[in-house]
Amino acid sequence: MPDISSPAPVTALPPLAAQAEHLIALGVHELAGIPADELRAFAAAAGYADSDTLLAVHPDRAPASALAPLLRHGGKPGFVVTDMSDADRFGPCDAELPDAPLYLITGLDRGDHMANWSPQEALPALAEQDRTPLLLTEGIHWVLQQPAILKRNRCFMTIGSRLRKANGALDARTPAIWISNGTGRDGHERRNAPKIGWCWWGNRHTWLGFASATNRRH
Incomplete structure (x- = not known):
């Protein structure tokens, strides 16, 4: 297992007011059933305008399947892989x-x-590091606000989202966000597009990190 090192800081996110306006421009407030003025007011009241803080919409309001097509990389929209049609059933875990x-x-x-x-x-x-893994929808929100965070060979998993089966066991698939190579069922036309996919719970990938945060708050 590789050595654990301290998480590296990311470049500054846009101010929360700008993040709110971007979500409104994308129509996220409409799919979430949240008035634009309510979204703006929340951002204004948060008081974190100059810090590295991400504004997120609860996945019950804005599921991954609805957010994924809003992603852009290389001018191409994001998509969910065909064998993850149940992406919205991956809920918070840990x-x-x-x-x-x-x-x-x-x-x-x-x-x-x-x-x-x-x-x-x-x-x-x-x-052990007192960090919490990101949910799939949170990872999508991050890329929406900071597209440069998604780089080829520097993509990430969002293991805060897991699917629990009818028998109570967790599905072995774990969601991730990366950049499509345009091979297989993705299709050549999707090369370089942002991709919502999954990897097995026990498998390793040199090009996937594990997105996490220190805190969530209302």
Whole structure:
């Protein structure tokens, strides 16, 4: 297992007011059923205008399947892989969300220092560092606001989202966000597009870190 190093800081996110306006321009407020003025007011009242804080919409209001097409990379829209049609059923696991339609996420890290770890290895390590793994929708929000965070060979998993089966066991798939090579069922036309996919719980990938944060608050 690779050595654990301190999470590296990310470049500054836009101010929360600008993040709110971007979500409004994308129509996220409409799909979430949140008035634009309510979204603006939440951002204005948060008081974190100059810090690295991400504005997120609760996944119950804005699911991954609705957010994914809003992503852009290389001028191409994001998509969910065909064998993850149940993406919206991947709910919070080992991550506690505020009971509110809008909330804030602080201390974001892409988890590059955990590249080539398996999700099974990464989850307890994040807990030891008092970090919480990002949900799939949170990872999408991050890329929406800071597209440069998604780089080829520097993509990330969002293991705060897991799918629980009818028998209570967790599905072995773990969601991730990366850049399509345009091969297989993705289709050549999707080369370089942002891709919502999954990896097995026990597998390692050199090009996938584990996105996490220090805190969530309303």
